[in-house]
Amino acid sequence: MSELDWSDLRYALAVGLTGSLAGAARQLGVNHTTVLRRLDALEDRLGARLFERARTGYLPTEAGALLLEQARRMADQAEEIERRVSGRDRELTGPLRVTTAFVVMEHLLPQPLAEFARTYPGIEVEVVENAFLADLSRRHADESSGWARREADVAIRLSQQVAEHLVGRQLGMSQCRVYARRGAPGLPQTVQPLAALLKDAPWVAFERDSQARVYDGWMRKHLAPSAVRVRVDIFNAAAAMLHTGIGVALLPTFMEPRHPELVAVSEPIDELQVPVWMLTHPDLRQTTRVRSFMQLVGDRIAAQLASAGTPR
Structure with missing residues (x-):
């Protein structure tokens, strides 16, 4: 049997998580025929059927359940390795992905973000606006890179509570x-x-x-x-x-x-009154570009919050 291709395991894992070809295709950013082709190739290589095609979706067989369990462990280990390696990055270059709420992006982040971009032109900041706290340990599929990008490196959130496994600072209070x-x-x-x-x-x-x-x-x-x-x-x-x-x-x-x-x-x-937090994963806090972003942008947002609502 030829060596397993990790990228094929990604396709099987996506099918297992979503229960369908269409769901896996959306998660991976490809069309469903690509998912089917890669899944068929994996089953041929293993000589075992991994999923039963039922009306309710794709249900893992006994062999499929075993493969999915191992694939999840491999994915978690790959993500941990990437985080730990990224956490030792000392370069002020490369991508930085930030997630925040729409209202923060429009009213608190523009000027600090522009100042950061001028100060560190080698860092490309990508801001994703959404109403929920992205998983700072997970990665999502990106076919252009062959594997995935992290959902976010830094999160800026208005929230009474934050996950205990994240680290960062409270920037102030929103009134x-x-x-x-x-x-x-x-x-x-x-x-x-x-x-x-x-x-x-x-x-x-x-x-x-x-x-x-x-x-x-x-x-x-x-x-x-x-x-x-x-x-x-x-x-x-x-x-x-x-x-x-x-x-x-x-x-x-x-x-x-x-x-x-x-x-x-x-x-x-x-x-x-709601706290405003700037958060990252513990494995990333020593990454130079993450630390620089949290310091400069965090300080500027904290100053804005401190002056918000004062008589004009």
């Missing part, structure tokens, strides 16, 4: 106030008691079923459904609706500089 469009008829224009705003003002609220964020729970607890004019999913969308004058909404105070047309109509709400 929230209620805002309205400046000069909008029928909307408050000065700071009001929060109880009055909840009772009398029309609101731009978040999705009815959203539960992940502290803001979602706060609104379900304090805001009557009859007070809601519009529901949106993220702060940037809430700010866009505020500009129409349709109602009031919660926003982080660090959004104020980009929205001079809006006016704060409440004091900061203590219940809605």
Whole structure:
């Protein structure tokens, strides 16, 4: 039997994880015929059927379950080796992948990121915006490189809690106030008691079923459904609706500089203070480009948070 090709094992592992050719193809960034061809080649090489083709999807056979168990271990070991080697990188060159929330990218990260790019022109920073914390230990498929890229090297997150296995620093606290469009008829224009705003003002609220964020729970607890004019999913969308004058909404105070047309109509709400974290995997914290990014960009974001919401 010829030697096993690790890249073929990746295809089998993707089929096992997703249960289908189509799911594996999406995960690996290829078409499903490529997955089928590589899977068939692996089965021929091993002389064993790895999956039963059922209506519900691809189910591993006994041989397939054994192979998947070993392939998962190999993938974990490969990722650990890569992290440990990367963690000893002393060069201020190469790629750096950062994951963060949309609101952080728009309001806190641009200037620090531009300063970092000018200071370290050899480092190519790629920012991925999403609402969840990417896995800082896992890699995802990238066919152009033949294997994969890490989901992220650094994460910048607004979160009450972070995974214990990650390391980094708390940059400061994000505060929230209620805002309205400046000069909008029928909307408050000065700071009001929060109880009055909840009772009398029309609101731009978040999705009815959203539960992940502290803001979602706060609104379900304090805001009557009859007070809601519009529901949106993220702060940037809430700010866009505020500009129409349709109602009031919660926003982080660090959004104020980009929205001079809006006016704060409440004091900061203590219940809605959320830490802002900059995190990485322990194996990567000594990587020169990761350490440099976390120092420079972290310091600049911390300064912005410290000044957010101060009277202008």
